[in-house]
Amino acid sequence: MITVPVALGDRSYDVRIEAGLLNRAADQLAPFARRRPFVIVTDANVAPHAERLAAQLPGSEVITLPAGEASKSWGHLERLTDRLLELGIERNDHVIALGGGVIGDLVGFATAILKRGCNFIQIPTTLLAQVDSSVGGKTAINSAAGKNLIGAFHQPRVVLIDPDLLDTLPARETAAGYAEVVKYGLIDDIAFFEWCESNGAALLAGDGDARAHAIAHSVAAKARIVAEDERETTGKRALLNLGHTFGHALEAETGFSDRLLHGEGVAAGMALAFAFSARQGLCPEEDAARVAAHLAAVGLPHDLASAGISASGARLVEHMLHDKKMDAGTLPFLLARGIGQTYLDKTVDLKEVAAFLDERPR
Structure with missing residues (x-):
């Protein structure tokens, strides 16, 4: 045990x-x-x-x-x-x-x-x-x-x-959960993301050793962050929301239905967060492409098209305005300077987010 x-x-x-x-x-x-x-x-x-x-x-x-x-x-x-x-x-x-x-x-x-x-x-x-x-x-x-x-x-x-x-567990549910595994590598552990790139397919195929390692590593990572910031007051625990601001907007657009499972929304949301970071000049384009490629390789949504979303950027941003992280009219975003370098940004202009989303292929 x-x-x-x-x-x-x-x-x-x-x-x-x-x-x-x-x-x-x-x-x-x-x-x-x-x-x-x-x-x-x-x-x-x-x-x-x-x-x-x-x-x-x-x-x-x-x-x-x-x-x-x-x-x-x-x-x-x-x-x-x-x-x-x-x-x-x-x-x-x-x-x-x-x-x-x-x-x-x-x-x-x-x-x-x-x-x-x-x-x-x-x-x-x-x-x-x-x-x-x-x-x-x-x-x-x-x-x-x-x-x-x-x-x-x-x-x-x-x-x-x-x-x-x-x-x-149905294969689709397992893949949706795998998005949260990848998240821990993208937050602050590039070595674990590299492990995911090498072992994610085996994990999803039912490999017991890969599954046990991913669960134990993910739980330990979350336990460490929660112990530092139980109620999300310092900003450390907020890092666990990577992909969720974009992802929840996609889920809202689908009526929180089985059209897009939560983990699938998170997967697309993480890819969008990295793509937006790259568009803003914060993150290397190759890192954003690498994230999207891995998610696509394991069959997860990695953009609006693969998530089945056709809504306008303005409509998706409207969903974001109901996000529980809203603070004094500002919505903090989890962005990235690279794989394993996620940070909280409180200066994001939602008009730029809408414009970015309108640019994404449908």
Whole structure:
């Protein structure tokens, strides 16, 4: 087992990574057990895994939600919290989030507000959740105005990652999660990006060693950044948003639907961030081209055309105005001086962003 600590004082916890871990989850969960049974929240796609987990936890209750981004809504939040209250959840109980980023976000936010804060445990089942969203305590639901605009920082008590769960994940979902793996190399670790260029195809083909290395490296990178800037107050954690400002605008244009998965939006967003940086003379053109080429090589969107976006630059910028990072009318952007040299820029002119997007091939 690989154990990665997330050092946050009295909110510290471990991320434990091991193939086959779900089959031994009861041992890992024993320290968090109380006299009351666990409640497991999952979605329809992950229900068979929830049954395997419930069989190890006598008396446990399984709440199954619809799969997909639409579950991160006020309606499903209300239904989930009402059901948890019906089950008599207490503050010191532990609700288990078994699923991808949608389930982790929804359960995390529900437990953050239920009785002013209950405990939860993350067992992520997608690559995206395993390398990114299950670690760090960001929880949220979507609103009509945009993605993840209603939420709270609420850290889990432990994160249990079983790479074998990826065996049942559709190839498209795995590729979407891989975008978040690449992100860690683009932020500040060119050696890891080079590793991705050499090993990304093997990872996506199911190579166990490549998968385990990518997950452990990504989790350690995120844990380090979160420990330095838990609530995104110094700007360090903001680096984790690379590709998200562009990406969320693309997702909004598709109605946050399966037309463009979150990781696919992030992939296109990262390529756009590097292309815009190159257009501004900040980043070498060859670095921007290299990023786009790698994303294209693994089948991920790398521009507006491959993301299926035909909207004007002005319309996409309008989506960006609802970004939760807006500060005093200014939207910070994650730009790059090169691969592994991402930085936060608070001086970007949105008119230039719109013009840049209008120039991109459709």
